[in-house]
Amino acid sequence: MDIKETIKDIADNHHGFLKQELPVIKSLAYKILKVHYDDCKEELIQVHRQYGRVQNELELALVKKQMVLLPMIWDYQKKPSDELLEEIRRTVQEVEGDNDILLGELEGLKEKTNSYTMPESGCPTYDNTYKRMEKLHHEVENYIGIEREMYRELLG
Secondary structure (H helix, E strand, O other), X not given: OOXXXXXXXXXXXXXXXXXXXXXXXXXXXXXXXXXXXXXXXXXXXXXXXXHHHHHXXXXXXXXXXXXXXXXXXXXXXXXXXXXHHHHHXXXXXXXXXXXXXXXXXXXXXXXXXXXXXXXOOOOHHHXXXXXXXXXXXXXXXXXXXXXXXHHHHHHO
């Protein structure tokens, strides 16, 4: 896949999935927090806080990538210049630092959810919430891998 196709895939499919899924998971996490507060209070408080950190990091990353980095790469594909390439290189370093923070927060979510395994007292909504969180985790890892491959191809 060439870089232009990769950018389109990232923006349309991966970022699109995240924009759609983040509020759904937030709503579900809040619902299970309310319903299972008495029997799973400690776990769900930690999960709710950790998911908030994941969501915040993802939203920040999406803005930086969609508003800054991907447009720069797109412009570079149309009209390459050493100056723009250097600016892309600096921005990629920032984004990679952000990605590391995000991946750390996702690992924290995995830990707080016992590897996305609901307790025995869980319900179908609880199970669905954890499955969605796990899918989100895998999706983020996947799209960051695609981005990193694109950066390597572009920057050498």
